[in-house]
Amino acid sequence: MSKLIGRVLATEKSPTTMDEFNFWTNSDLKLNAFDIVKIEHIDNSYTFGVIENISHITDAQSFLTNFISSDFGNVDIEEPTLRVGMNYAKAKVSFNTRNLYTPVHNNSKVYLATADEIAMALGLNRIQNPLVCGSLKMYEGTAEEVTLPVHLNSKFILGPEGAHLNISGISGLAAKTSYAMFLMKAIQDQYLSSDIDESVAFVIFNVKGRDLMAIDRSNDFLNDAPGEKERVIKEYKLLGLSTEPFKKVKYYIPFTSSASAKQSTYLSPEDVKNYMEYGQLQKFKYSYESDKESLEMLFADIDDPQQTMEAIISKIIDDTDPDFGSGRVNTWTEFRDKVDELSQRSQPAGRGGQQRVSNEISVLSWRKFKRIINKAIKNDDMFANRPDSSKHECRLADELKKIRENEVCVVDIAKLPEDKQAFVFGDAVRTIYNLKLGEYDIESGVEPPSRIIIFIDELNKYASKEIPKSSPILREILDITERGRSLGVVLFAAEQFRSAIHPRVTGNCATHAYGRTNSIETSAADYKNLPSTYQNMLTRLEQGDYLIQNPVFRSLLKIRFPKPVYRQFK
Amino acid sequence: MDGTTESSTRPKQNKIMNVIADATGGKSYKAHKYALDHTDHPFVDYGDSEIRWKRRAETTEYRTYVDLSEYSKKLASRDDHILSYFLDGSRRVFKVDDIAYAKSGSRSVIYPVIAGQIGVGCCLRVNKKVIPTKFKNEFVLSMPDVADADGKPGFWPATAKKLSDCDELKRLGIEFSTILPYKTSKNDDMKFEDRATACVQDRMIECEKKLVAELVHEGKLNQNNYLIKDGSLEYRLNKEDKADKKLYQTFKNNYSWVIGASKNFNPEVCEDINGKPNPGFIADLPLYHRTPVAEYENSMLSDIKFAVWYIRLRDKKQTRTAFDGILKIEKILVTEEENENGINSEQVDILSSYIINERNPVCYGSDLRWANHIYPIYLTEAFVKSRYLSAESFLHLF
Numbered sequence: 001m002s003k004l005i006g007r008v009l010a011t012e013k014s015p016t017t018m019d020e021f022n023f024w025t026n027s028d029l030k031l032n033a034f035d036i037v038k039i040e041h042i043d044n045s046y047t048f049g050v051i052e053n054i055s056h057i058t059d060a061q062s063f064l065t066n067f068i069s070s071d072f073g074n075v076d077i078e079e080p081t082l083r084v085g086m087n088y089a090k091a092k093v094s095f096n097t098r099n100l101y102t103p104v105h106n107n108s109k110v111y112l113a114t115a116d117e118i119a120m121a122l123g124l125n126r127i128q129n130p131l132v133c134g135s136l137k138m139y140e141g142t143a144e145e146v147t148l149p150v151h152l153n154s155k156f157i158l159g160p161e162g163a164h165l166n167i168s169g170i171s172g173l174a175a176k177t178s179y180a181m182f183l184m185k186a187i188q189d190q191y192l193s194s195d196i197d198e199s200v201a202f203v204i205f206n207v208k209g210r211d212l213m214a215i216d217r218s219n220d221f222l223n224d225a226p227g228e229k230e231r232v233i234k235e236y237k238l239l240g241l242s243t244e245p246f247k248k249v250k251y252y253i254p255f256t257s258s259a260s261a262k263q264s265t266y267l268s269p270e271d272v273k274n275y276m277e278y279g280q281l282q283k284f285k286y287s288y289e290s291d292k293e294s295l296e297m298l299f300a301d302i303d304d305p306q307q308t309m310e311a312i313i314s315k316i317i318d319d320t321d322p323d324f325g326s327g328r329v330n331t332w333t334e335f336r337d338k339v340d341e342l343s344q345r346s347q348p349a350g351r352g353g354q355q356r357v358s359n360e361i362s363v364l365s366w367r368k369f370k371r372i373i374n375k376a377i378k379n380d381d382m383f384a385n386r387p388d389s390s391k392h393e394c395r396l397a398d399e400l401k402k403i404r405e406n407e408v409c410v411v412d413i414a415k416l417p418e419d420k421q422a423f424v425f426g427d428a429v430r431t432i433y434n435l436k437l438g439e440y441d442i443e444s445g446v447e448p449p450s451r452i453i454i455f456i457d458e459l460n461k462y463a464s465k466e467i468p469k470s471s472p473i474l475r476e477i478l479d480i481t482e483r484g485r486s487l488g489v490v491l492f493a494a495e496q497f498r499s500a501i502h503p504r505v506t507g508n509c510a511t512h513a514y515g516r517t518n519s520i521e522t523s524a525a526d527y528k529n530l531p532s533t534y535q536n537m538l539t540r541l542e543q544g545d546y547l548i549q550n551p552v553f554r555s556l557l558k559i560r561f562p563k564p565v566y567r568q569f570k
Numbered sequence: 571m572d573g574t575t576e577s578s579t580r581p582k583q584n585k586i587m588n589v590i591a592d593a594t595g596g597k598s599y600k601a602h603k604y605a606l607d608h609t610d611h612p613f614v615d616y617g618d619s620e621i622r623w624k625r626r627a628e629t630t631e632y633r634t635y636v637d638l639s640e641y642s643k644k645l646a647s648r649d650d651h652i653l654s655y656f657l658d659g660s661r662r663v664f665k666v667d668d669i670a671y672a673k674s675g676s677r678s679v680i681y682p683v684i685a686g687q688i689g690v691g692c693c694l695r696v697n698k699k700v701i702p703t704k705f706k707n708e709f710v711l712s713m714p715d716v717a718d719a720d721g722k723p724g725f726w727p728a729t730a731k732k733l734s735d736c737d738e739l740k741r742l743g744i745e746f747s748t749i750l751p752y753k754t755s756k757n758d759d760m761k762f763e764d765r766a767t768a769c770v771q772d773r774m775i776e777c778e779k780k781l782v783a784e785l786v787h788e789g790k791l792n793q794n795n796y797l798i799k800d801g802s803l804e805y806r807l808n809k810e811d812k813a814d815k816k817l818y819q820t821f822k823n824n825y826s827w828v829i830g831a832s833k834n835f836n837p838e839v840c841e842d843i844n845g846k847p848n849p850g851f852i853a854d855l856p857l858y859h860r861t862p863v864a865e866y867e868n869s870m871l872s873d874i875k876f877a878v879w880y881i882r883l884r885d886k887k888q889t890r891t892a893f894d895g896i897l898k899i900e901k902i903l904v905t906e907e908e909n910e911n912g913i914n915s916e917q918v919d920i921l922s923s924y925i926i927n928e929r930n931p932v933c934y935g936s937d938l939r940w941a942n943h944i945y946p947i948y949l950t951e952a953f954v955k956s957r958y959l960s961a962e963s964f965l966h967l968f
Contacts, residue, residue, distance in 0.1 A: 081931065
């Protein structure tokens with residue numbers, strides 16, 4: 001039998017309503033926000049409520065009463081009698097077993113709920129296509145503690161019903177990457193183990209250190225307390241997940257010649273060598289011929305109010321262009337020389353034949369273009385003439401085109417400067433989007449899985465509110481968030497401050513995970529729909545705790561997830 | 571037609587006053603019904619000057635105030651207490667009707683009918699928390715003695731029973747425990763209302779006495795578990811108590827571990843060493859000091875002797891009047907030795923120090939008498955009051 005913990009309060013000033021009520025409890029009872037309580041209601045039904053806040057009051061009429069009670073401010077005074085006090089909790093109605101949303105009655109009995117009842121109250125028991133997204137704990141620290149796995153409907157995160165995931169939270173404390181990886185692991189597990197008609201693949205961008213560069217290696221838990229490994233493994237088993245790391249992983253790092261002192265990855269040369277021996281790692285290159293169309297990605301963050309940069313890029317990719325078209329330029333060196341030449345020409349550029357230089361583009365614009373291009377391309381091995389497949393080299397877009405089901409492609413952009421990170425990311429995203437649009441269907445070896453998940457951390461770099469509207473990457477991201485659901489391109493994105501992200505991006509995400517953040521962030525408009533207790537709670541969530549919002553849940557859920565089972569670098 | 575008339579008149583028939591008028595042969599006037607109580611506020615009780623300070627009643631002969639500030643601090647640091655039980659009784663009286671009784675000839679006289687709710691509660695303090703342990707409540711009526719036409723014993727209980735048997739009260743689960751007749755003879759100038767109120771008050775005191783007796787009987791009170799009773803211990807002995815030696819001794823024994831703490835008292839009664847009334851002696855009592863213990867007796871209380879002393883809980887400058895922070899403490903002298911030599915002064919100091927430590931927390935803001943209303947008593951009082959039927963509901967019965 002459930003434990004009786006209090007009674008409903010209804011007064012003239014604080015009535016019970018269709019969506020909320022208050023109840024009193026013993027002041028020593030341990031309850032937390034998000035705990036579920038069960039209330040006896042009319043017609044033998046039960047109403048369930050989610051605790052939003054708990055207040056403690058005493059019979060002291062004012063602060064002055066308490067002050068006087070210590071002999072007018074003597075801090076050492078101990079009172080022989082405790083002041084009469086009680087706790088009352090505010091709860092939001094989540095569900096009634098007979099769909100009766102008449103306000104609960106005064107003095108109705110309030111119980112703790114059982115595991116089954118909690119699942120029912122939160123709508124967790126009727127989730128179709130269940131995909132585990134963490135576990136929730138109720139009544140933490142009491143004898144009645146309940147731990148429940150929480151499942152999402154995978155159709156609401158991978159499409160077609162709803163797609164995309166947005167994770168926000170401050171670096172380090174929120175474990176955003178770990179959470180995204182946990183979800184992807186759950187997805188891979190599910191697709192590997194069951195015969196679902198659909199198939200899925202992952203494209204992950206590693207943006208920090210070597211963090212995601214060993215996701216197919218087991219976590220050794222060397223930096224954790226003893227017994228942690230067993231605990232984590234137990235948690236995975238409880239959630240119904242395998243305890244193995246990711247499978248079918250391929251790594252892509254930007255090319256640098258092995259002779260060069262400057263490496264473009266945080267992986268050690270031994271690791272790189274190792275991975276290459278296993279055939280798991282390739283170095284990607286960009287050649288002028290195949291990748292000139294992606295040049296615009298380098299300009300994602302550049303203000304271009306007159307669209308001159310855009311004009312230059314159109315000129316470059318125009319096959320009929322007298323300067324660049326018809327194979328006149330074939331390598332990056334030729335390209336740079338050409339740009340150099342164009343930016344040298346005085347304007348108006350002589351007479352006669354020289355006049356063919358487009359007057360629309362001023363020399364100043366060419367110079368600006370040249371500066372940007374040189375900064376990015378010059379002295380970078382990644383921009384090369386052609387990949388040599390015998391030396392584990394590749395063109396990233398070609399590899400992504402051939403992605404197969406259950407494969408995980410990790411693209412390492414951690415060591416690249418921001419403009420080139422954008423370039424690689426933009427190019428990859430565009431390739432995947434086009435792949436799912438069917439542009440490469442005629443090419444051999446192209447068999448895209450039905451869903452491709454792209455995970456990018458630091459989304460704010462590509463889709464913040466401040467990014468120029470003309471940014472090609474923002475355009476790609478908007479395309480994915482707005483149309484990817486039906487196409488089968490799913491974006492898992494993480495950022496520190498959700499409020500900084502373009503509203504069309506967050507607005508199209510079906511699932512939101514809120515990790516620990518600060519109070520400046522929670523005061524932003526994005527969080528206005530959260531009750532103030534939850535807003536404050538966000539500022540003190542523990543690592544591994546998330547508030548999850550998904551259309552299938554009746555309310556926001558506080559969940560936690562276990563530590564990663566793949567290798568961790570400290 | 572008849573049926574509807576009957577059903578529409580039935581509720582009226584069921585009203586208490588109709589039953590009473592019926593039973594006593596009087597005429598109910600359905601007069602205005604109102605509460606007779608005044609609200610709780612501090613007041614100086616100047617009345618009852620029959621009680622006089624007689625002599626010193628403690629083993630040490632103090633000639634002036636006794637300083638307990640250090641001693642109370644010492645006790646506070648020990649974190650134990652001997653004041654465990656707290657008792658408070660209260661009553662609410664209402665004038666519910668006027669009733670006329672025929673006298674000789676065609677003359678009739680109108681008397682007020684008073685109804686009261688009595689509540690007596692006791693709370694126990696465990697681990698600093700106050701828990702209600704006992705509660706008694708009663709609904710009583712007070713009627714003029716002439717309402718009993720025959721003057722035969724058993725009339726009042728029978729009427730009370732008849733009353734409680736009426737449908738409406740049964741439906742509400744309310745029972746009038748007794749009807750208290752007040753005297754109508756004109757031998758003093760007290761108003762009838764006041765006489766009736768006094769009857770209810772006496773009944774409440776009886777209730778309190780019963781509750782104390784219960785606690786004693788259950789062995790709850792001892793030297794480590796004192797009972798503090800709100801108000802004076804000036805209990806009148808009733809006839810039975812006085813008549814029976816054994817009962818009388820039991821009464822006294824019941825009060826071995828009981829002290830009375832009064833917020834309101836008559837400072838005029840205090841006499842100084844020279845036997846002159848000296849309210850200033852109490853008014854000037856310094857903080858955390860007590861007065862010497864005095865003994866008084868009262869003809870009304872036969873030979874029961876009381877020890878009385880005063881304690882100041884709050885600084886004079888923090889209260890509105892000089893008497894606000896003072897508590898009057900009473901204890902019945904129980905043993906031969908106590909009657910002879912007075913209470914052991916050490917015991918007085920201990921009790922007083924514990925009471926001084928009860929000064930916190932306060933009920934400032936919720937009760938005007940916060941300066942000398944000790945908190946567990948305040949809670950007990952709140953508990954008792956919370957159990958009353960609201961005035962509206964109660965008056966509606968009549």
